[in-house]
Amino acid sequence: MRAFALLSSVQIMLISAITVVTVALPEIQRSLGLTADDLALVSVAYGLAFSGLLLVGGRLADLYGGRRAFGAGVGLFGAASAVAALAPGPAVLLAARFAQGVGAALAAPAAMALLPAVFPEPERRARATATWGGLAGIGAVLGLALSGVFAEWASWRWAFALPALGSAAVLSAAPRLLPRTTPVAAQAGAGDGARADVQSDAQDRSQGGVQGGFGARKRVRGGSAVPRSLDLGGAALATAGLSTLSFGLVTGGYGWLGVAAALLAAFAVTQRRAPAPLVPPRLLASRRRALALTSILLGSAAMASSLFFLSLHLQQVRGLSPAATSAAVVPYGVVLVATGASAARLVGRFGTRAVLVTGLATAAAGLALIAPFGPTLAAGLLVLPLGVGLTFVAATVRATDGVPGDQAGLAGGLVNTAMEVGPAVGLAALVALSGGNPARYGFALAVAAAAFVAMAIVSWMGERS
Numbered sequence: 001m002r003a004f005a006l007l008s009s010v011q012i013m014l015i016s017a018i019t020v021v022t023v024a025l026p027e028i029q030r031s032l033g034l035t036a037d038d039l040a041l042v043s044v045a046y047g048l049a050f051s052g053l054l055l056v057g058g059r060l061a062d063l064y065g066g067r068r069a070f071g072a073g074v075g076l077f078g079a080a081s082a083v084a085a086l087a088p089g090p091a092v093l094l095a096a097r098f099a100q101g102v103g104a105a106l107a108a109p110a111a112m113a114l115l116p117a118v119f120p121e122p123e124r125r126a127r128a129t130a131t132w133g134g135l136a137g138i139g140a141v142l143g144l145a146l147s148g149v150f151a152e153w154a155s156w157r158w159a160f161a162l163p164a165l166g167s168a169a170v171l172s173a174a175p176r177l178l179p180r181t182t183p184v185a186a187q188a189g190a191g192d193g194a195r196a197d198v199q200s201d202a203q204d205r206s207q208g209g210v211q212g213g214f215g216a217r218k219r220v221r222g223g224s225a226v227p228r229s230l231d232l233g234g235a236a237l238a239t240a241g242l243s244t245l246s247f248g249l250v251t252g253g254y255g256w257l258g259v260a261a262a263l264l265a266a267f268a269v270t271q272r273r274a275p276a277p278l279v280p281p282r283l284l285a286s287r288r289r290a291l292a293l294t295s296i297l298l299g300s301a302a303m304a305s306s307l308f309f310l311s312l313h314l315q316q317v318r319g320l321s322p323a324a325t326s327a328a329v330v331p332y333g334v335v336l337v338a339t340g341a342s343a344a345r346l347v348g349r350f351g352t353r354a355v356l357v358t359g360l361a362t363a364a365a366g367l368a369l370i371a372p373f374g375p376t377l378a379a380g381l382l383v384l385p386l387g388v389g390l391t392f393v394a395a396t397v398r399a400t401d402g403v404p405g406d407q408a409g410l411a412g413g414l415v416n417t418a419m420e421v422g423p424a425v426g427l428a429a430l431v432a433l434s435g436g437n438p439a440r441y442g443f444a445l446a447v448a449a450a451a452f453v454a455m456a457i458v459s460w461m462g463e464r465s
Contacts, residue, residue, distance in 0.1 A: 003118045003177045004128055006170060007111040008135055010074060013166050014104040015139025016146065017081075018047055018423075019304075020163075023147035023311065023322045024156040028093075031156065038090045044247070045094055049101025050108075051420035052243030056235045058109035058413025059278055063230060066113040066409060067178050071171065073107025078167025085160035096160075112400075112412030117179040126397060127344040133396030134340020134389050136419050137303055141333035141385075144307055148326025234278035237267035246421060249428035279414070283407060291459050292398035295356060296418040298455055299391040301426025302363055302448055306370060306384060307332075308427060309434075309441040313373055317438055332385045339389030352394040352401075357460045359390025364452035371442040371449065387452075 021028065021043065029039050061069035080099035087093035112132065119125035150158050241263035248256030271277040284290060307329060314320040314328055347355050366384025369376040396415055403411040430444040 003179070004115075006173055006177050007070075007114060007118070008132070009166070010070075010107060010111055010170055011132070011135045012139040012142060013163055014050075014077065014108050015136045015419075016143030017077075017100060017104065017163055018050070018420075019140050019143035019307075020147050020150075020159045021156070022144055023326060024151040024159055027151050027156045032087070032090050032093065034090050038094070041094055042090070042097055045097040046101040046104070047420060047424065048243050048246050049098045050104045051246050051417060051424070052239045053102060053105035054109060054413040054417045054420065055238045055242075055278055055410065056230070056413075057106040058113070058409040058411070058416075059230055059235070060106065061110035061113045061409030061412070062407060065180075066110045066117065067174070067180060069106055069110035069409070070114060070178070071174055073103045073105070073110055074167050074170050074174070075103070077103030077107060078164050078171065079103075081160045081164035081167060085157045085164060100163075108416045109409045109412035112415065113409035114178060116408055126401075127348065129400055130344035130347045130393045130397050131340055133393035134336060134343060136300065137336040137385065137388055137392060138333060138340065140300075140303060140307070141329055141336060144311070144329055145326045145333065148322045148324075152321060152323035152326075231270075231274050231276055231278040234267060234270050234274055237263055237270060238278060241267055242417065242421065246424045249424040279410065280407070283403070283410070283414075286402075287462055288401075289399050291462050292356070292395040293414060293418045295360065295391055295395040295455060295459065296399065296415060297422040297425065298451065299359075299363065299388045299395070300419045300422030301429075302367060302384070302452065303388050304423030305426040305430045305448065306367065306445060309430070309445065310370070310381075313438060313441060317373075329381070332381050335382055335385040336389050339386055340393060343390055343393035346390070347394055347397055352398045353459065355390055356394035356398065357456050359387050359392075359394060360452050360456035360459060361387070363387025363391060364449045364456065367445050367449035367452065371445040373442055 025039055025043060028034065028042065032038075034042065057069070057073065077100055080096045080103055084093055084096035084100065087096060115128055115132070116125055119128050146162070147159065150156055241260050244256050244263060245260035248254070248260055271279055272281055310329070311325055314325045315322070320328070343355065363384055364387070366380050366382075366387050369380030369383055371380075399415050399418075400408075400411045426448070430448060433444040433447055434440040
């Protein structure tokens with residue numbers, strides 16, 4: 001359990017780094033004399049590097065070992081955080097934020113890839129994976145809460161100093177707590193056909209079984225040899241495509257979106273032809289996995305967008321201070337924590353499909369309660385995190401179920417990519433719908449609620465993969 005606590009704390013820390021500067025941005029601008037463009041770049045640099053390199057980080061974890069990749073990623077993240085805390089000007093801060101994202105892109109999928117080594121028993125591993133699904137929401141809310149505290153009572157530099165100290169603590173404990181793993185690159189002599197494609201036959205309890213590794217039966221079929229090297233062409237296309245997509249969505253540059261679409265289309269084509277693809281097409285062939293990743297993307301989009309609109313509403317319309325705004329989301333975080341702690345048992349009892357559909361429907365109800373920004377707002381801030389938490393937990397189990405051990409890091413990269421791209425997609429779409437007008441924030445959230453309802457229906461009907 002201590003190893004899982006260590007990995008979980010890193011996941012929370014990496015996600016919280018996205019939102020920890022949100023409320024403190026005005027102070028950073030005043031302190032360093034940033035222009036509006038500089039401020040926007042500082043805000044998105046971490047997410048651009050994080051989301052763009054996650055697939056590469058996941059594959060590196062598979063090739064060279066989860067513990068080694070985890071240590072390298074946390075070390076780079078911590079060092080970059082320390083540089084950001086001491087940054088004398090915008091150029092250094094921007095470079096440090098980007099380097100933070102590179103380290104996070106290596107550490108996050110590696111942490112997830114270590115779960116099978118920490119929990120060799122399928123049932124315990126499945127419960128740990130379910131719990132893992134709720135950590136991102138906790139990290140996002142924690143980052144936002146700390147951002148308000150730093151803006152109100154301390155320096156913005158603590159937003160980077162704290163992760164630097166945390167990274168140092170993790171690096172000192174990791175050699176004692178984390179198990180050694182055998183990297184795929186070291187298995188070259190194990191013989192061809194070393195990889196087996198593991199296909200899950202697990203079904204939800206309603207189908208007579210239990211989903212996601214809770215007593216799931218698995219069938220192993222021989223396959224081709226494990227790729228021993230990184231697909232550099234695919235890595236370059238994936239990184240450029242995802243980074244350009246995130247940049248275009250955040251900045252509203254439609255030309256960049258066209259470039260991103262072309263790069264990602266080229267990536268998809270090369271993956272079908274490459275002898276050792278970065279993302280084997282079979283990994284995404286499962287309808288269950290595709291729907292799960294889409295649900296994660298939608299859940300992260302709703303969480304980020306709702307907190308964004310809530311922060312603006314409370315400060316611009318109701319006149320709350322940064323600290324009071326952060327305090328308003330504390331109950332949101334408490335519900336996420338409680339949901340993550342209990343949802344694994346719900347998955348084990350009712351199956352992932354039932355929990356996922358319930359989570360999506362509950363999140364839709366929460367968004368509908370928040371949308372008027374009236375008397376139902378407080379209730380919505382409790383119902384929405386309940387739904388998002390259930391969605392994350394069930395979807396994470398479904399997205400990683402049946403993935404071969406030599407692709408565990410890549411699967412973690414896919415899950416984290418959906419988690420990171422979601423906020424950019426959601427914010428871009430909903431901000432466009434609102435037109436930047438506070439009076440239309442509710443309309444944008446109502447559209448998001450409708451999207452959740454549609455996803456719940458599709459997830460319920462699309463069980464067969």
